[in-house]
Amino acid sequence: MTIYSIGDIHGQSGQLDRAIGLIEQDGGPEARIVFLGDYTDRGSDSKGVLDRLIAGRDAGKPWRFVRGNHDRMFMNFLLSGEQHDRNIKSGLSWMNRRLGGPKTLESYGLGGAPMFLHSRNGGRETLASYDVDGRSLSDLELAQEARVLVPEAHKQFLADLPLYIEDGQYLFVHAGLRPGIDLKDQVEDDLIWIRDGWLDSTKTHPWLVVHGHTALDFPQHHGNRVNLDGGAGFGNPLVPAVFDEDGVFTLHEDGRRPLRPPA
Incomplete structure (x- = not known):
């Protein structure tokens, strides 16, 4: 077959x-x-x-x-604002353009400019703010807006994989x-x-x-x-x-x- x-x-x-x-x-x-x-x-x-x-x-x-793994990172960000995965030893955030989170959010109408801080605890890259449409959003505020803009069908698709x-x-x-x-x-x-x-x-x-x-x-x-x-x-x-x-x-x-x- x-x-x-x-x-x-x-x-x-x-x-x-x-x-x-x-x-x-x-x-x-x-x-x-x-x-x-x-x-x-x-x-x-x-x-x-x-x-x-x-x-x-x-x-x-x-x-x-x-x-x-990228589908899980997107899903976890939507669920809780989580930016990190323990398998990324470099400490890069999903919101780093190398991993591509900002491009995903941009496709749902949340294009913006991420700014990062480096945590003292393990050196993980952490989103300090995300500037979009003249507003400066925290990671949790950004995740909340994403939850509204991402269709339920998309969230369910990711959850059911x-x-x-x-x-x-x-x-x-x-x-x-x-x-x-x-x-x-x-x-x-x-x-x-x-x-x-x-x-x-x-x-x-x-x-x-x-x-x-x-x-x-x-x-x-x-x-x-x-x-x-x-x-x-x-x-x-x-x-x-x-x-x-x-x-x-x-x-x-x-x-x-x-x-x-x-x-």
Whole structure:
């Protein structure tokens, strides 16, 4: 059975439309697609990306979605104004433009200029104020305004995202797995954040693991896993992939191209 997948979108709604078009060109309008998370941040239209995904799902498209670390950061900011994630060792705030929170808020009509303080407790970068429309908002005030502007459907979509999807010989997950740990015992932080101990592992799994999270210049097949984060969050094209009995392929305007592990 043929299944398609799209890696980290990061607010690139135009690239998302292009990728879905390539999939429908190959597999028709009812193609099964698994989206690998990180729908928001960095790109200019996180709102448009979520609008598109939710509309497709609600129209009955056979689309499924997993949670990414950026989706969790956005959700946590909306819930409580939380700017940090314990997995970011640098102490950067989600509101730092490198992580992309301001671009996400801007897509909902909250464009502004963030100013930071550095906490003495661990050196974490902390939002001092956010200047928007002539007003200076604190982190909690900004989160409150965001909660009003972000549609309930978007908040519910983020809250309901599963951590992985097991589909026959494939496992779809945002970041990867902790090698040697049963799937049922994997923890969320690893499933949406892991790099160390995962990217260099040659361990085989019961499935071909399809993931994103670690940005490359182009998707890569590593034998035991396929990384579909081709760097769309940093300006690269969003490259969808197809998995079927003939193998793994990336999709382009001129059709399928094989994606194989190194010889």
